[in-house]
Amino acid sequence: MPDRALPHPVTTEPPGARALLTLAVLALTLVLLIAPLAVVFAEALREGLGAALAALTERDAWSAIRLTLLVAAVSVPLNAAVGLAAAWAIAKFDFRGKAVLITLIDLPFSVSPVVAGLALVLLYGTHGWLGAWLQAHDLKIVFAFPGLLLATLFITFPFVARELIPVMTEQGRAEEEAALTLGASGWHMFRTVTLPNVRWALLYGVLLCNARAMGEFGAVAVISGKIRGQTTTMPIMIEMLYNEYLSVAAFSMAALLAALALLTLALKSLLEWRHADLLSAMRRH
Amino acid sequence: MLRVASPLPGFGLGMGILLAALTGVVLLPLAALLGQGILMGPAEIAGHLAPARVRAALLLSFRAALVASLFNLVFGLALAWVLTRYRFPGRRLIDAAVDLPFALPTAVAGIALTTLYAPSGVFGQALAPFGISIAYTEAGIWLALVFVGLPFVVRTVQPVIDEIDPEWEEASATLGASRLRTLRRVVLPVLTPSLMTGFALALARSVGEFGSVIFIAGNLPGKTEIAPLLIVIRLEEYDYDAAAAIGLAMLGISFAMLLFINATQVWTRRRIGHA
Numbered sequence: 001m002p003d004r005a006l007p008h009p010v011t012t013e014p015p016g017a018r019a020l021l022t023l024a025v026l027a028l029t030l031v032l033l034i035a036p037l038a039v040v041f042a043e044a045l046r047e048g049l050g051a052a053l054a055a056l057t058e059r060d061a062w063s064a065i066r067l068t069l070l071v072a073a074v075s076v077p078l079n080a081a082v083g084l085a086a087a088w089a090i091a092k093f094d095f096r097g098k099a100v101l102i103t104l105i106d107l108p109f110s111v112s113p114v115v116a117g118l119a120l121v122l123l124y125g126t127h128g129w130l131g132a133w134l135q136a137h138d139l140k141i142v143f144a145f146p147g148l149l150l151a152t153l154f155i156t157f158p159f160v161a162r163e164l165i166p167v168m169t170e171q172g173r174a175e176e177e178a179a180l181t182l183g184a185s186g187w188h189m190f191r192t193v194t195l196p197n198v199r200w201a202l203l204y205g206v207l208l209c210n211a212r213a214m215g216e217f218g219a220v221a222v223i224s225g226k227i228r229g230q231t232t233t234m235p236i237m238i239e240m241l242y243n244e245y246l247s248v249a250a251f252s253m254a255a256l257l258a259a260l261a262l263l264t265l266a267l268k269s270l271l272e273w274r275h276a277d278l279l280s281a282m283r284r285h
Numbered sequence: 286m287l288r289v290a291s292p293l294p295g296f297g298l299g300m301g302i303l304l305a306a307l308t309g310v311v312l313l314p315l316a317a318l319l320g321q322g323i324l325m326g327p328a329e330i331a332g333h334l335a336p337a338r339v340r341a342a343l344l345l346s347f348r349a350a351l352v353a354s355l356f357n358l359v360f361g362l363a364l365a366w367v368l369t370r371y372r373f374p375g376r377r378l379i380d381a382a383v384d385l386p387f388a389l390p391t392a393v394a395g396i397a398l399t400t401l402y403a404p405s406g407v408f409g410q411a412l413a414p415f416g417i418s419i420a421y422t423e424a425g426i427w428l429a430l431v432f433v434g435l436p437f438v439v440r441t442v443q444p445v446i447d448e449i450d451p452e453w454e455e456a457s458a459t460l461g462a463s464r465l466r467t468l469r470r471v472v473l474p475v476l477t478p479s480l481m482t483g484f485a486l487a488l489a490r491s492v493g494e495f496g497s498v499i500f501i502a503g504n505l506p507g508k509t510e511i512a513p514l515l516i517v518i519r520l521e522e523y524d525y526d527a528a529a530a531i532g533l534a535m536l537g538i539s540f541a542m543l544l545f546i547n548a549t550q551v552w553t554r555r556r557i558g559h560a
Contacts, residue, residue, distance in 0.1 A: 010455055011458070028364075029379055031408070035401055036432070082302055085300075085301075104312070115535055119315050186294035215390025218495035218496055250396060261388035265385065
């Protein structure tokens with residue numbers, strides 16, 4: 001068998017075509033992916049590191065950072081718990097309507113974030129279906145923290161379940177059944193057998209979920225009301241600063257989110273190299 | 286739901302949590318949107334969709350998503366092929382960078398692309414002598430949607446390329462096929478279903494995209510104003526019916542497109558014999 005690292009001449013393109021294709025792809029990647037990332041940091045640091053840091057420690061900026069962290073801190077664990085429950089029921093049991101259920105879990109992927117925000121406003125807004133009832137009970141969802149949370153939960157709903165279902169399906173239920181036969185309780189089995197088996201896939205899902213939760217813009221923009229210092233998350237704050245021509249401030253906050261994105265990518269790549277075999281099950285589905 | 290008996294516990298608990306969360310978080314709000322549509326009735330919805338500005342926005346959203354996803358189909362395939370089949374320095378870095386649009390918040394991508402391609406930006410200045418302007422035109426919307434949709438095509442095609450057995454290509458070459466013919470008749474048919482899936486995912490994402498587009502689009506009503514932005518504008522005017530009508534139209538057209546793509550996918554699979 002020929003060495004795969006040195007492709008046999010008939011199973012690859014002529015050298016000239018290879019070089020040309022590689023260069024074209026590299027050039028497009030640089031222009032499309034790398035340049036936008038670079039310009040974020042360049043613009044943030046245009047007036048020096050001091051100016052960038054000063055913009056981030058400004059009172060409204062600081063409250064936007066805290067709000068974004070809070071939204072992620074509540075929505076990501078909730079989504080992880082629901083994703084685990086969903087994957088357990090779907091991957092370890094056979095029942096009718098499974099395909100429909102998986103389609104419904106994936107539904108937020110094909111709904112525009114703005115439409116998701118609109119749907120929440122139509123349900124919980126002052127003129128919405130539950131608006132009168134909420135007002136009578138003095139509950140505020142739209143233009144308040146619960147609305148931001150619900151919008152984020154909607155958008156990130158499939159992230160964890162989607163990574164876990166294929167991995168759990170591939171692992172089957174033999175190990176869990178063995179644990180039960182040996183006298184483990186249901187929780188004990190889940191904690192010591194199921195959870196360790198899926199921990200890398202879970203971490204992967206949580207990483208992607210967190211990146212989206214902190215960066216979500218469309219759905220949150222509709223429902224936040226953009227009250228400065230109260231309902232402005234970091235992406236909303238970026239929009240406001242940018243529209244006020246406060247370029248350094250806008251890009252400083254953008255750089256903070258871009259750094260988070262880079263960290264997410266680094267951890268994700270690390271997971272993929274270290275646990276390629278485990279994670280390959282996810283890619284196949 | 287009918288289920289096969291299993292000795293494992295926790296089906297009721299897991300399913301209960303899933304159904305409660307799914308209903309509360311996803312289905313209930315969407316039902317509110319559908320309910321608004323039922324209250325209005327088809328005639329009133331059609332009335333809200335009739336103005337030229339609304340039709341232009343809907344058409345623009347779908348046209349730009351189609352253009353960008355078609356570009357991504359070609360570029361994504363080339364990128365996936367080069368990343369899987371060729372070895373060159375920096376390959377792993379490029380491979381990791383493909384996921385950047387997944388991780389980078391859309392608003393950040395939006396202001397970054399605008400800064401690059403605005404008339405005063407690095408790329409904007411370079412293109413100006415050729416009479417090409419990207420920011421604040423429809424081309425800017427294409428660019429943002431290419432950025433957003435690229436990883437979907439690459440990531441669905443990559444694992445399939447990886448699984449192609451080189452012996453198929455050797456067999457084809459032995460039988461006298463040129464490299465181009467082998468690629469067209471042996472490799473491409475194997476990749477077609479995953480290409481369609483990637484295209485559908487990129488399309489679904491870019492039709493509704495908002496954050497990365499609104500900064501670079503210029504947002505001129507009737508020209509560069511996308512449908513999601515028009516929804517936001519109507520909501521700010523407290524015109525909930527008009528906003529709901531546009532939202533329903535977007536949902537309906539996306540749904541029809543995905544159905545069509547699924548149908549063609551079933552058809553190609555049957556034709557090529559990948560049951």
